[in-house]
Amino acid sequence: MAGVERARQMVAKACHWVRLHPEKWRKLKDFCGYLMEEGDLIQRGNVYELARRYGMDVRLASEFRRDHNLWSVLTRYMVMERPMLLSAISFRETPIDRVPLVEFWRDIVGEDEFVAGSLEEARRIYDIQRGAE
Numbered sequence: 001m002a003g004v005e006r007a008r009q010m011v012a013k014a015c016h017w018v019r020l021h022p023e024k025w026r027k028l029k030d031f032c033g034y035l036m037e038e039g040d041l042i043q044r045g046n047v048y049e050l051a052r053r054y055g056m057d058v059r060l061a062s063e064f065r066r067d068h069n070l071w072s073v074l075t076r077y078m079v080m081e082r083p084m085l086l087s088a089i090s091f092r093e094t095p096i097d098r099v100p101l102v103e104f105w106r107d108i109v110g111e112d113e114f115v116a117g118s119l120e121e122a123r124r125i126y127d128i129q130r131g132a133e
Contacts, residue, residue, distance in 0.1 A: 003095040011104045035088060047071075075091070080122050
């Protein structure tokens with residue numbers, strides 16, 4: 001159960017980060033969408049180099065290079081908002097997936113634009129959208 005409690009703390013930290021940095025959050029989402037359109041694989045380890053290549057503020061990218069936990073949560077929120085990002089971002093199951101992400105977001109950040117209530121639901125939507133292409 002300690003894993004889930006730590007995951008809850010990570011989710012809360014990520015939500016507070018978004019609340020405090022809405023412009024950085026928007027830029028990160030825009031950048032990841034751009035990378036997906038370009039056909040790049042989006043991973044925490046290479047987002048810094050991709051940011052440099054594409055002219056993004058590398059100080060923003062370096063925040064995620066240093067903090068795996070922040071990246072892990074924020075990318076889940078990104079695909080819940082835009083499931084097609086799953087074409088460029090892959091996930092492994094972690095205790096974060098047992099945390100009610102939408103509930104945390106609404107309690108800490110406020111309004112959301114999610115089309116999926118979880119990573120699992122985003123995967124189902126992605127599979128349907130991909131099958132329709």
